[in-house]
Amino acid sequence: GAVVSQHPSWVICKSGTSVKIECRSLDFQATTMFWYRQFPKQSLMLMATSNEGSKATYEQGVEKDKFLINHASLTLSTLTVTSAHPEDSSFYICSARDWQAFNYGYTFGSGTRLTVV
Amino acid sequence: DAKTTQPNSMESNEEEPVHLPCNHSTISGTDYIHWYRQLPSQGPEYVIHGLTSNVNNRMASLAIAEDRKSSTLILHRATLRDAAVYYCIPITQGGSEKLVFGKGTKLTVNP
Numbered sequence: 001g002a003v004v005s006q007h008p009s010w011v012i013c014k015s016g017t018s019v020k021i022e023c024r025s026l027d028f029q030a031t032t033m034f035w036y037r038q039f040p041k042q043s044l045m046l047m048a049t050s051n052e053g054s055k056a057t058y059e060q061g062v063e064k065d066k067f068l069i070n071h072a073s074l075t076l077s078t079l080t081v082t083s084a085h086p087e088d089s090s091f092y093i094c095s096a097r098d099w100q101a102f103n104y105g106y107t108f109g110s111g112t113r114l115t116v117v
Numbered sequence: 118d119a120k121t122t123q124p125n126s127m128e129s130n131e132e133e134p135v136h137l138p139c140n141h142s143t144i145s146g147t148d149y150i151h152w153y154r155q156l157p158s159q160g161p162e163y164v165i166h167g168l169t170s171n172v173n174n175r176m177a178s179l180a181i182a183e184d185r186k187s188s189t190l191i192l193h194r195a196t197l198r199d200a201a202v203y204y205c206i207p208i209t210q211g212g213s214e215k216l217v218f219g220k221g222t223k224l225t226v227n228p
Contacts, residue, residue, distance in 0.1 A: 006160070034216065043204075044161065044218040093160045095216065105151050106216055108160035 002028050002098035006109025013084055013116055021079045021112045023094030029074035030096035034106075035067075038091040050077040050094075084116040119144040119207040126223045129195045137190040137222055139205035144185055148207040151216070152179065152190050156201045161218075164190065164203070200226045 003026040013019050023033055031052045036044040048069055049057040056069035066088075068080040077096075081088055093111045098104060122140040129135040141150065151166040165172055165179045167188075172179040178191040192199055204221040208214060 004160075032214065036218075043202075043220050044155075046215060046217055049215060091158075095160075097214070105153070105163035105166050107163065108153075111158070111160045113158075 001104055002096070002101060002107040004094060004096055004107045004109045006094055006112055008112055009110060010113040011115070013114070015085055015116055016083055018080055018082045019084055019114060021081075021092055021094075021114075023077045023079070023096070023109050025075045025096050025098070025107075028096075028098035028100060030077075030098075031074060032096065033071060033077040034095040035069065035077075035079050036093045036095065038093060038111075044093060047079075050079075052077075081114065084114070086116045089114055089116045119148055121205050121207065121219045123203070123205060123219065123222045125220065126225065128225045128227065129192075130227050131197060132194050135192040135195045135199070135224065135226075137192070137203050137205075137224065138187065139189070140187045141205065141207050142186040144207045145209060146185075148209050150179070150181060150185075150188050151206045151208055152177070152203065153206065153216075153218075154199075154201040154203045155221075156198075161204070162201075166208075195224075195226045197226050197228060200224055 005024045007022045033050040035047045038044045047062045050069045050071040052071045058064045071077040094109045097106045152164040153161040155161040167179045180189045202221040202223050
C-alpha cells in the first residue's frame, strides 16, 4: 500500500525559532498533500492543502505567513512553523492519496510532535 | 461538506463484534463514505470506504444504509489493538477531496 513518511517524529525548539517538517510519499506521486494539526484530546484540524508547483490553500483562520508550505516535487511537501511560540506546540500530521490505487483511501504520516519551549 | 454524527464513545469486549454507527444525513449522491481510525500518538489509518454497496476488506466491513444517510463500520472480532478513535468522513469525489475530521468515536476494548 501507499506509504507516507514524515520527519522528524518529534522536535523541541526554542521560542522564536523556525521548524521544518517534511512529508514524503515513498512509493507514489502526490500532486496534493494535506497538513493537519491536533491538540491533546481533540480531533485533527485541517490546516492547508499543499499543491505541487503552486501555492498552498489555507483553511480559514490559519496564518499562511506563520505556517509556510512548500510542495516543490511530486513526492515532498514541507511545513515550516516560523517564529514558533509555545501555543504552536501540537501534533502535526500530513496526508496524501495514491490516485493510482483507487481501492485505498488517504495515507497519513506518523506525525510530528512539536514542543516549543 | 456533509456533517456526521457519531457516538462519543463505545465499549466492547475482546473477540466480540463491534458495530460503530455514523449518521450522515446530508450526504450528497456522489460522496464516498470513508472510515479512518487513530491509535494514540499515531497518524490516522485508513480502514475502509464505499459508495452504495456494502464493502468488506481484511480489516472490517462497511454496511451502508439504502438511503445512504447512515453507515455502520463492523469489526467482526475486536482485539485490544482495535482500541482507537474511529472517524467516518464523507468525501465528494472530484471535489476538494479534503478529509475533514469530526470528533469520532472512541472505542475501548476490554480484555
